[in-house]
Amino acid sequence: MSTVGLDCRFASALAGLGTFTRNLVHELTARDDDWSYVLFVKSEHEEWIQKLSHTKNLAIREAPFTHYSFQEQTEFPNIIQDAECDLFHSPHFNVPLFCPVPFTSTVHDLILHRFPNEAAFAKRMAYRFVMRNALKKSKHVFAVSESTKAEIRSYYGSRIEAKTTVTYPGVSDVFQPQSEVIQEEVKVRYRLEKPFLLYIGNCKQHKNVGMLIDAFIQAQLPGIELVLVAGGIECAAFGKRKNIRFMQSVPLEDLPALYSASLGCVTATLMEGFCLPLIEAMACKTAVVATNTGPIPEVCAEHALLVEPSVTGIAEGIRMLVLDQSIRSSEKLTAANRWAQRFSWKVTAAQTASVFKSILEPEGHK
Numbered sequence: 001m002s003t004v005g006l007d008c009r010f011a012s013a014l015a016g017l018g019t020f021t022r023n024l025v026h027e028l029t030a031r032d033d034d035w036s037y038v039l040f041v042k043s044e045h046e047e048w049i050q051k052l053s054h055t056k057n058l059a060i061r062e063a064p065f066t067h068y069s070f071q072e073q074t075e076f077p078n079i080i081q082d083a084e085c086d087l088f089h090s091p092h093f094n095v096p097l098f099c100p101v102p103f104t105s106t107v108h109d110l111i112l113h114r115f116p117n118e119a120a121f122a123k124r125m126a127y128r129f130v131m132r133n134a135l136k137k138s139k140h141v142f143a144v145s146e147s148t149k150a151e152i153r154s155y156y157g158s159r160i161e162a163k164t165t166v167t168y169p170g171v172s173d174v175f176q177p178q179s180e181v182i183q184e185e186v187k188v189r190y191r192l193e194k195p196f197l198l199y200i201g202n203c204k205q206h207k208n209v210g211m212l213i214d215a216f217i218q219a220q221l222p223g224i225e226l227v228l229v230a231g232g233i234e235c236a237a238f239g240k241r242k243n244i245r246f247m248q249s250v251p252l253e254d255l256p257a258l259y260s261a262s263l264g265c266v267t268a269t270l271m272e273g274f275c276l277p278l279i280e281a282m283a284c285k286t287a288v289v290a291t292n293t294g295p296i297p298e299v300c301a302e303h304a305l306l307v308e309p310s311v312t313g314i315a316e317g318i319r320m321l322v323l324d325q326s327i328r329s330s331e332k333l334t335a336a337n338r339w340a341q342r343f344s345w346k347v348t349a350a351q352t353a354s355v356f357k358s359i360l361e362p363e364g365h366k
Contacts, residue, residue: 109273
């Protein structure tokens, strides 16, 4: 029986790559494929591991190496080789430069190519070098949207694009419309006394949070609050403003109620790989206002109010969301909810496993 190694060192992170890794690994290991898995984790005591559908063909190996570290390059390859993997999969592009076995990798976005944020020049060059190496050597590449696949072609050429498959992320089953009782409970817990618009994300450069705040102010909606569930040092730059609140460290179990209780989910983002919060909002029957950039038209289709990434455009979208109740009609929110259901982690896992099978069992060599 073949063995597939999965890099799960990001899995303990609460959002982003952590969410992607945990859900993908859960569905992959629940399948009955003709190979076993080895999960490479920072610690075998991580809570998420206990929730896996453990099978007889699943092993855990510790690889306590920080991403982009010297040890990752020098020690991790030995652990991969000792695990006798026939294929190594990274739910990220960060694969050791001298990976000892064939591997596949994942590109979520190429945001740092355009928005370096505070990254030093040396770090940006290392990022590009590692990504180029992974894409060139990968047996296959996964991209989380057609938009990301197009970005790969733009920066790395058609040969890389030709071995790239789009596998959309899924939306977790926890994201469902919540009852009025649960909504009231979460509003009391977070002291949400006014009707509010909700932003979920961070405050990095490409998220364009400053423009979102300016647009909210320009929209002039007295009695309405903008709530930003966002953390990181970048958020501190915005200070305190009337009717604008930042909340950090909101647990996953409270997010569906926050989506459901809000007037709508808003973003001013300039670039994304996928933008999962928008689909999570739709799954909770929550209206969405988003910029018409990157993958967002692809991800949301006609089920979101898409606007130009300008203060005026976003402000007008916010005003329409709040003042035009037809945008939040039951019919439209139900249609958006149905659209969100097409993004399934089971489908993501099935598409991923299909690629594994093509590599492990090529035609004529079964």
